[in-house]
């Protein structure tokens with residue numbers, strides 16, 4: 001397997017709006033990130049992925065871009081961006097930007113031109129139909145076809161009405177995208193995370209979706225369209241292959257058996273993908289707001305299946321949360337009595353798995369979901385739309401509020417908690433753009449740095465150990481606990497080292513871990529104090545890693 005810097009790197013995702021406000025307007029900004037670069041360097045991460053920082057009306061907090069070559073004024077000026085990039089590189093880190101080209105904002109000049117008349121040269125930069133040709137639904141509620149007055153036709157938007165889908169069938173659109181990519185790459189950025197990139201090729205026969213199974217519609221209808229790989233190979237030939245960069249595709253709707261079409265090292269497309277195998281485990285038939293329980297065996301099966309699917313030919317990123325999903329310690333761990341232990345256990349999984357790990361801002365200090373009492377405190381249009389539709393349906397909106405506490409995207413968009421001063425040191429403004437999680441007095445960076453046993457220092461130690469042990473990056477993987485409902489145990493190995501990882505995904509002490517005989521071991525890392533002997537038991541949320549002594 002070829003060795004690459006982007007395989008050995010660890011990504012840290014920054015959601016700029018919520019990271020650090022430097023000018024007291026209650027909104028995070030680029031100068032706030034500059035202030036915290038040394039903090040990020042001290043953690044030991046290598047690549048910073050910024051969620052979008054471009055000009056946008058912020059209907060979807062920047063994932064609706066109205067000028068791909070301009071910085072959102074709330075975030076700062078281009079000079080601030082260039083200082084940020086310089087500061088990242090000066091510390092030996094890299095910067096990856098968010099490429100959102102499945103759709104633009106409806107306030108982008110392209111769309112303003114396109115909607116103005118049927119004969120406009122920009123008309124076919126988007127998809128227009130006289131009537132909705134199918135029953136497609138938007139991710140953010142309602143139909144994916146929006147009637148538009150000026151020309152009396154409907155345009156396609158898989159996300160919000162203010163995010164019209166770009167028509168990649170149109171070569172001019174593709175050339176525009178390649179040109180804006182070069183604009184940023186020629187400034188020296190180190191790659192792109194590509195927003196819903198599997199959606200850019202549309203099935204132009206406009207087949208209906210199964211309205212009762214949104215998850216399968218994502219795979220069967222929205223993703224993996226007929227010309228997708230032609231487009232990605234053209235993008236690679238015309239742009240990506242000319243730079244030494246990291247490319248990671250956000251890949252909802254990509255099943256394991258299609259993975260290597262995207263990331264096979266012989267494909268000339270992308271380096272890796274964020275797959276969603278585990279991300280929809282708890283989505284019921286009605287989607288995200290119709291949650292169902294998940295089991296550890298389903299969770300393990302996702303990792304086992306993806307490892308087999310990608311094998312030695314491809315590569316994936318490993319993530320357990322991001323700006324769209326609940327805090328990992330609340331979703332997969334225990335954010336109450338065992339918050340610290342389970343956060344460290346999940347850090348152990350994230351950083352001993354094969355793939356490029358991605359850490360979401362605040363996860364390194366164990367930030368948790370938030371439970372606002374009123375819908376008025378929520379900012380995410382996905383939640384606001386769901387609330388409006390629930391009210392129109394006459395649903396019990398209090399029941400929905402409980403679901404939002406569990407699955408809403410604002411769980412991960414509350415301000416980064418820097419210290420125990422007002423608004424967690426995120427802003428000097430009386431009101432940040434979204435309320436701070438009330439637990440900031442106990443959970444914040446200042447407290448973490450003052451506590452040698454904090455989650456932060458565990459992440460730092462784990463990051464260092466991963467860097468020192470290539471077997472944790474490139475080594476093979478096999479699950480060794482088939483079927484346990486509380487234990488996730490696996491082996492990682494190569495000629496450079498061998499490790500056994502034991503994770504107790506339960507709040508009870510458990511015993512009977514499958515321990516190979518005839519090998520000599522040393523303790524590698526654990527989230528509990530360890531003595532020299534091997535114990536057959538694991539304490540609640542105990543993570544224990546052994547290194548084979550050869």
Ligand code: TEU
Pocket residue numbers: 060063064100139159195196250252288323324382
């Ligand atoms: O998300 C697309 C996506 O499919 C999942 O992240 C998730 O299903 C979605 O947020 C609905 O729950 C990407 C961005 O990460 C997200 O922030 C944007 O809202 C979306 O695309 C549109 O750009």
Ligand code: CA
Pocket residue numbers: 020021022023024025026027028029074
């Ligand atoms: Ca600000």
